Amino acid sequence: MLNDPSRKLLRILQNFSSLNGRPPTIQELARKTGRTIGQVKMTLRVLAVEGFIEWQPNRHHELKVIQGWEIKVRK
Numbered sequence: 001m002l003n004d005p006s007r008k009l010l011r012i013l014q015n016f017s018s019l020n021g022r023p024p025t026i027q028e029l030a031r032k033t034g035r036t037i038g039q040v041k042m043t044l045r046v047l048a049v050e051g052f053i054e055w056q057p058n059r060h061h062e063l064k065v066i067q068g069w070e071i072k073v074r075k
Contacts, residue, residue: 002050009033009043010052013065023063 002010012032016024024032029040041057048055054064 002047002052005033005035005039006043006046006050006052009040010047010065013047013053013063017063017065023061026060 009029012029013023016028016032026037026040029035029044030037033040035043044053044055044057044063047053052066054062054066056062
């Protein structure tokens with residue numbers, strides 16, 4: 001189960017990407033969430049480890065939100 005900041009960031013990623021056709025920048029995410037860039041990066045790592053997104057810090061422009069039917073169940 002995700003904590004509130006992670007859920008908020010995931011919701012922003014889903015909405016932003018569907019409206020703009022690209023993932024938001026780290027700076028845009030920090031501004032929209034009111035968090036620091038470091039906090040945003042840490043939350044993105046958590047979302048990636050949990051399987052909610054595909055993300056590599058050095059290739060942020062390729063960030064992909066994994067849809068519910070695509071999520072792999074962790075064992």
